[in-house]
Amino acid sequence: MLRFALAVCLVLSVGPLSLQAQEAAPTERPVDAAVIERLAKQAEPDLQGRQTHLRQYVDSFRFNSANDARLCVYDVTAEPAGEKGVRLTGFVEFPETRTALEAYFHKLGFTPVENKLETLPAASLGEKRFGFIKSPHSLSYAEPAEKEIVTDCLLGESLFLLRLEDDHYLVHNGDGYLGFVAAKDILPVDEVEFAKYLEGPRVSVRKDQPEADGRTILAASRLKYVRTDGDHYVAQLPTGEEVKVPAAESDLRDTPAEKLDVVCTNAKQLLGTKYLWGGKTSSGVDCSGLVQIAYGNAGVRLPRDSTQQIHMGQLTGTRWSRAAMRRGDTLYFINPQGKISHTGLYLGDDQFIHAVSPVVRINSFNPEDKNYDQARHASFAFARRLWE
Template identity: 30%
Template sequence: MKFATLLCAFIAGFGLSYGQLPKQMQKTIDQVRQQYAPDRRVAIFQIEADENGILTGKTNLPEAKSDLLQKLSNAGLKYQDSIQTLPAAILGEQIYGVVNLSVANIRSQPRDAAELATQALLGMPLKVLNKDRGWYLVQTPDHYIAWLDWGGFQRMNQADFESWEGAEKIIVLSPYTFSYEETDADGQTVSDLVAGDLLKMLDEKGEFYHVQYPDGRTAYIKKADARPYAEWLASLTISEDKLVGTAKRMMGLPYLWGGTSYKGVDCSGFTKTIYLLNGWVLPRDASQQVHSGTLVDTDRGFDKLRPGDLLFFGTKAGETTAEKVTHVGMWIGNGEFIHASGKVRVSSMNARAPNYDDFEKNRFIRAKRLLGNARGVQELKAMVN
């Protein structure tokens, strides 16, 4: 009791009563988190302070940690830094990765039964942040952070990763196909493939490309199913017609929560895939995509919309409730939009149309245009080494 009394008096002597120290530190932590990592889907800043001023937790943002420590020092708050900066030391030099399956399922937690958070295509580069048994916390090029099991990707050190990234690639353009052990489409398969997959080009042999997987496997792919990546990228000219054509080629695909591939899509995974196959990388979720592009005026109806515009749906803000964007589709013209709901399908905003979607129209929030203003979007051409 005497020690506790003396401790309280000691802290009070510095202008802080017992219990105020962690509260004041936590307030500063929350301010830094809001500045650097407001969206926990794309950044990690899980830091806490205990009653002794010991800072624990983890972050993948060294600049945010540095700013936090500086702010605490400036405020005269004594702390002990026990924050783990990711990538974790347990990973060693292998803090890079490349997806090794046609479609890798990335989950919200490090277990098979966890919710599917997103998907990544073969050849996609990853940042590896942490490990939990046979699972790895990874970050995709659109900054999404979630868990991937060891079999879904090839871990690499910086030299191997840069070698892979700098190698000539081919991109798969057929919705579904296979690679083969030999130049024989009736022979033994190596794996399945979907549109958007990337493989290292080794050489050409007749009607086949000779390719290599991130883990070193080699195979052959029919030229009719793929194209040299650099050549494909140089040929891209995104347009309203091409976006609509890409979207309609996915008609009937099953809805899959977390899906971003021809094996299944959710609503934002569908719009993301449309734009990806036209050379643009959108944010992952509808609530993130809504911040891209520029607002289209829909106050008097949908006459000002253009094909390729994104339509966002959900719950509008109320007096005591915040807006919640939960669904997205893409305008295709003639009063219609295409979206993943049950399956990829076309719905109309016209009450007289047979495919009128009263449910979606009543929860429509706003529309955004990306063509002409790609704010919040990455272009693949700008991401090439």
């Protein structure tokens, strides 16, 4: 079990804004008082919080208001503060979680609530909040102590860095999974370098490739394609070094523009369709139904709900960076309590299409556009890529 378990996904990023728009940060949304009261009553029906039950309250909030613990950070400790107060420490991934937890403990009758929770990514990372695996592979652990293995990260894999703890980074790996990866195996980069390396075709290695210097490029590694040299692909490592991989033992992956056109066109054909919870036809469609139709008619089967679809594909965007996103990526948004509750499809140039009441529409992340949607901008959490 990851030490931090999943939580809720929230608002406002730490550090510089995306390359795509040097825009004003979206304002933080207020919590839903009725939802907070429901969550508090699930923990204590009489709303009379007890300092001896603080761990129980933290766990109850996570269980009733969080997403998959493998995808969102929730490492929260509650301690008594005075006779009737509570002190919250640790870290969460989004400001919504931080704000909702404070309101939740207030509703349980604690006063004061000293909210010391840190939101991620940590400000101490500066602009280098991104990275790539630079060693043949590196194990990702549930804790920096390197005990329970979460997954394995391969050479060239993209990482979203969240915080540095001892000699390990807490990261989202290419699959979006959370884990602690040894700092020595990571090349930290800024947003420009991150987006540049991810742009263009990839060389996907199908067989282990021993190098002259004793290294091995392991099967399933994906590297940036540079050019073709006879019967070899020339690939670039995150460090800038070029290597040759036999074309017969690797694949060149690049999604044709035509395939992305089909997906986006499928979605646009439903513009103006009325919103219908559970619907997935031209008579009525909901958000996840729209995405399912867009990809389904292009030959890709997706699960029905946004909370299931978010597990599909490579992580390409987060609250604090959309620079590596491209059209066709699926988008995921959270409610004020931090739970994934909405999805859409990215069309490029800050535009996205989604099914929302009353009808399917195209909105923008850019405040300068007439179709800007401040609420969705504020609630955006992640983007995923189904085709490499």
